[in-house]
Amino acid sequence: MLNEYRPLIEFLKELEVTEATWYRWLNQYGGEKNAESSRRLKELEKENARLKKLLADQVLANDILGEVAKGRF
Numbered sequence: 001m002l003n004e005y006r007p008l009i010e011f012l013k014e015l016e017v018t019e020a021t022w023y024r025w026l027n028q029y030g031g032e033k034n035a036e037s038s039r040r041l042k043e044l045e046k047e048n049a050r051l052k053k054l055l056a057d058q059v060l061a062n063d064i065l066g067e068v069a070k071g072r073f
């Protein structure tokens with residue numbers, strides 16, 4: 001099935017997917033827009049991880065300062 005070349009319309013008919021549905025899916029999930037979204041998502045995930053680490057470091061520093069202020073060091 002995957003190794004043979006067939007026209008797209010024939011393949012879609014076999015899957016019982018209309019041509020209109022195919023192009024709607026292609027516009028929604030494929031192409032440059034989707035690649036740009038993926039790239040942006042990876043950038044945001046990287047930034048989120050960096051900010052989480054920064055927050056964890058600050059929480060730890062505050063906990064240490066709190067213990068020192070209480071005299072429990």
